[in-house]
Amino acid sequence: MRASATKLDLPTIPPSVLSGIVEIGVGEGRDVDRWFAGTGIAGPAALSSDSIKVSFRQAVSVVRRAVEDMSEAPLGMQVGGRDILLSMGMLGVAMRSAATVGEALSIGLELHQASGSLMDLELECATEAAALRLHERWPEPLILRFLCEEILCSTILFVRSVVGADWAPERVELTYPAPSYTRRYERFFRCPVVFGAEANRAVFPTATLALRFPTRSEPTRAIAVDACRRMLDVGAVEPDVVAIVETLLAQHLRYPLTMGAVAARLHITERTLRRRLTEAGESFSAVRDRVRRQRATALLRETALPIAAVAHQVGYSDIREFRRAYIRWTGQPPSAERR
Known part of the structure; x- marks a missing residue:
């Protein structure tokens, strides 16, 4: 159908997530070239081009094959747990230059696709608690765990990199069953993790949004935000x-x-x-x-x-x-x- 093609087949996504998967796959000795067969992407070497962007369908095809190939690996956590500049790129620079956590999240909500994100994000706010809620762009149950791990890990690492390594959410809620490596979740998130929940989200005190960043720089923020917008052709x-x-x-x-x-x-x-x-x-x-x-x-x-x-x-x-x-x-x- 027309809308499916225009939304999911347009090459609008920077390949940073795919680059992370390839890096891990190569380190594990996997045949990563096989993941790209028939996708229209000319193999993993093509991801190094500064100008390349991929479509949602192309990215999902590669992710699905990688997840099937390494089904027991915490692949999403590995990709999301990389250095902030690798996982978020220019978006990470823009967010680190914000004044507060709340302002950084606002930038992230608007421009998260500049980091190659394959999910959509929403900030839920109440008096005492707030939550970063994740929404599938299109139902992809086989890779849902990967998608949630990648975004949650990269986001939490980002917050810790600015406000302190001890920061943790109040709880993490996930709709899928517990994986075999649940203890890794506990060690990383440092909070209760609820599986089989009604939504995918990380819950934290609303006061977190007011935490100030020592890395604030308005000129840097403006330049980085503009770069992200140009990257997405907004x-x-x-x-x-x-x-x-x-x-x-x-x-x-x-x-x-x-x-x-x-x-x-x-x-x-x-x-x-x-x-x-x-x-x-x-x-x-x-x-x-x-x-x-x-x-x-x-x-x-x-x-x-x-x-x-x-x-x-x-x-x-x-x-x-x-x-x-x-x-x-x-x-x-x-x-x-x-x-």
């Missing part, structure tokens, strides 16, 4: 404006962007965006519905999430409104899609 309007709108909407499904917000991110007026979509034979509402429908259908088919949770994932707080929308999109209710 604000660049390509000929296929439909693909760009789909990508932006897909990245913010839980809290949907308005047409005005999308136009602002593209540095054009709402009127110009409407005109360009019309010229492409599309409307903003049609693109938004298509992105929501395809994400909802994938979640209904590939996961065991309750229908109410699926509704929330695609931006509906009212399950009845979601059911009506799904019937309008597909001619059948969500429950029928699941069956």
Whole structure:
């Protein structure tokens, strides 16, 4: 389907995560070239190019093969546990130059894909506790453990590198079963780890967001943030404006962007965006519905999430409104899609 191709097949992801996997695979004596067969990436040597970017589908194909090849290894922890400059690159520089943990996380939430991230992130805040919540960009149960380990380990190492090596979250919640190397989780996270939870997240005191960074540098932050944005081509309007709108909407499904917000991110007026979509034979509402429908259908088919949770994932707080929308999109209710 069109939206699947535009969202998942566009080469927009820096290959830093793949480079980390290859480095570990080579060290383990694995045939890493086999991981790239048929992906369209010209082998592991291609990852060293400064200009290369890969698509989500390409990255997932390589990760899946690596995870299958090293099924008992804590591969995600190994990749996420590397030096911050290796795992986060320029994004790490931008975040280290922020004033506080909260500001650093805001930068990370906006630009996390500059580090090659393959999940989407959300900050949940309450009076006493906050949480960094991880969301799959597309259901990939075979590599979920890897994806969560990589992001959580790199993020926690980042915080420790700035505020102190003793920092630890209050608890970590993970939806998947405990792996064979659970003790490694305990040693790294230094907090209770709950498996089989309803969400993937790291919970920490809300006061952590106010912790100040001794590495703060406003000029460095501005330069690094700009570099990350240019790396992701944020604000660049390509000929296929439909693909760009789909990508932006897909990245913010839980809290949907308005047409005005999308136009602002593209540095054009709402009127110009409407005109360009019309010229492409599309409307903003049609693109938004298509992105929501395809994400909802994938979640209904590939996961065991309750229908109410699926509704929330695609931006509906009212399950009845979601059911009506799904019937309008597909001619059948969500429950029928699941069956």
